[in-house]
Amino acid sequence: MSRIGKRPVEMPGGVSAAVSGQTIEVKGPKGVRKFTATDDIDFKVDGNVVTVSPRGQSKRARQQWGMTRTQVQNLVTGVSEGFRKDLEIQGVGYRAQAQGKVLKLALGYSHDVDFAIPDGVEIKTPKPTEVEITGIDQQLVGEVASKIRKWRKPEPYKGKGIRYKGEFVFRKEGKKK
Structure with a gap:
């Protein structure tokens, strides 16, 4: 299990996320950023929290899990603080x-x-x-x-x-x- 991937991504006030297929779009006071994940990853947005989870237990899915969560965290940090x-x-x-x-x-x-x-x-x-x-x-x-x-x-x-x-x-x- 990915220690990084398990942690949810908290979004500060003024930041919102929308998921369409494998693409997540994050909007904030500094701008808009997008990230497209591989087919091995699922996104789930609940209020001000984004959760990333793998679709299965393949080696590739587990490899992409933590990296994708970090990419989403970087999107949120970028549009909120820069x-x-x-x-x-x-x-x-x-x-x-x-x-x-x-x-x-x-x-x-x-x-x-x-x-x-x-x-x-x-x-x-x-x-x-x-x-x-x-x-x-x-x-x-x-x-x-x-x-x-x-x-x-x-x-x-x-x-x-x-x-x-x-x-x-x-x-x-x-x-x-």
Whole structure:
């Protein structure tokens, strides 16, 4: 039995869910999200609780059970609170600036990097060395943060680069004479 799958998904006030076939649609103050499950899973909505259960005891049904419950929980969290990733930029002359639907990054290259902000994600730069990425889709927010971080990963000698807020970068000792 799936420990995660057994737990029901609680929906806070202002959030509603509707099931049609294998698709669940969750509406909240921040937007609307949908998820389509495999044929091995059943959804049941009772008031402000969504219950996920497998259709049988096959290995695939048991595998999908906990994952589907987590996906539904992410839908509810996304439309009620949203998801957020914070990035820090460290290095002399390294900075970021959000301009409309483009994030301009100065990362020590001979040119500025223009990162096009996809739909469904909002990027703010409260300081030139901080980037806040928010949205209702957890996967998309994480993917955008990862793509921005890829432009200049933190290096181990001086620690320069783009890192997640609170990320520990293992530092190495440089050459000795």
